[in-house]
Amino acid sequence: MNIRKSVLISIVTLNIIGISGCANMNQAQCETANWQAIGYEDGAAGARDSQFSQHRQECAKYGITANIEDYLHGHDKGSKKYCTQTNGFFLGMKGQNYNRNCPQDLAPVFLRGLTDGKQIYSAQRVIDSADETLERLYIRIENFEEVILDKNNLMIADGLVRAERLEIRQQIDSLEISMLELIELIPEYQDAHSRAIRNYESVKQSFANYF
Structure with a gap:
């Protein structure tokens, strides 16, 4: 056989x-x-x-x-x-590490591919981080909106005296200022996310020979 x-x-x-x-x-x-x-x-x-x-x-x-x-x-x-360069590359793209499992004569080629792949992996991680940061910003804004809505409903509720309504109004004003500060950050965070995507595409293009 x-x-x-x-x-x-x-x-x-x-x-x-x-x-x-x-x-x-x-x-x-x-x-x-x-x-x-x-x-x-x-x-x-x-x-x-x-x-x-x-x-x-x-x-x-x-x-x-x-x-x-x-x-x-x-x-x-x-x-x-x-232990090929191509396999090392795609393992690097997944963020895997070298565990010294290649023979000495094959290790350099495999590691070259692994290093190249990790550059794409790192670029993807930057995108993921920027995406998570932007998502957290949106969540914080939504939380402010919910609290402000609750405060507005509370302000028009029965049984409150004028001083209590004024205090709630002041709380709403403060919340709105904080929320607007977060809203103003959206373009900056979106730009960071876009830059991360462009960088990823650039890095990936530089290793187009693997695909």
Whole structure:
């Protein structure tokens, strides 16, 4: 059986039985394990070759010895699929960090892509922050509007003397001044949000070769 067919069969098997870094291998899985395919799957998923230690311990419980040579051979092939500049770029876009899971000869290329992707991730974070800041501003303005509405309803309620109505009127005036100060900030916050979007588009365009 050639390696491509072997790996394909193993991938299907792994999906069915749910072998992963967090799952335990049972006795049947250890007995029928294709260690080269398992190593490939771990490497292609970005797991370090130290993942073999967990597999070894799991199978040792059943008196089964894991084949480290086959595993490392498969892991090396899987790592070549994972540790590319393009994959590093898209992982960087998601904000993921490097966990030293690439072989020494592949790490520089992968890290170059990861660094490029993180520039887009950082630009997106600035947009998110500006968006959240603007949203909080709108919420604060809405809260003032609600309080002012309640105060207006209270001011015309029955049973209040003139002095009480005047006091409420003064409270409303103060609230309105504070709300207007916030409203005046809207253009500034909107500009910051727009700048963040333009910067994001500029950064993304500079890495158009990845898309």
